[in-house]
Amino acid sequence: MDLIIADMIPASRIHYPIIFARLLGAIVFGGLIGFEREARDRPAGFRTHILISLAAALFAIISIEAVHMPGFADDEQVRIDPLRVIEAVTAGVAFLAAGMIVFARGRVHWLTTGTGMWLSGAIGLAMGFGYWPIAFFTTLAAICVLFAFGKLEHRFGYNSARRADRDKEQ
Structure with missing residues (x-):
């Protein structure tokens, strides 16, 4: 039974309270943009932005931990590159984001x-x-761009949807 418990809570390079704080930070920061x-x-x-941010944080933490796993640290044949995690997260999220973008009636x-x-x-x-x-x-910075600049666009009529509507009227 001790082996099972030890396997369920392995030694960690990053202390667990720090891991949980990082994950909570990802929830808060992703949630602010999502809000x-x-x-x-x-x-x-x-929820979507929270889940994306949380998943990316988890991938980063796992990559740090994987670099320091006992089975990988001593073996010259096994190399774990945290940059590949960044590339994979970037590609995966870009795939999700691309699925959101729609081109309809000549507008994005x-x-x-x-x-x-x-x-x-x-x-x-x-x-x-x-x-x-x-x-x-x-x-x-993202909140400023999304919220404040969005208000400015709306106020001064620089929204792309409004421009397209004005072009149709002319």
Whole structure:
């Protein structure tokens, strides 16, 4: 029984409270971006952005832990490259984001939502690798771009949907 318990809670390079804090940070930061998308009634909103950020953080944490696994540390034949995790997360989230983007009637829809998903994945990676300040600043920057600049676009009529409607009228 002790072996099973030891296997369920293995020794970790990163202490478990830090891992959980990083995962919670990914939830909060991804949720902030998702909240803005949800408030604008976009198809990928609060929960989607949280899950993307959380998954990316988990992949980053697993890659750090895998590099230091006892079975891999001594073997010259086994090499674990954390950069491949970043590439895989980037490609996977880009695939999800591309699925959000729709081209209909000569216009592109939900491009910003797709890029928000991609950014949530990057923020999740930053959290998973423990770069709290980078993840925090990026989240603030994203909210400014999405919310504040979105309000400016709306106020001054620089929204692409409005431009397309004006072009039809002329």
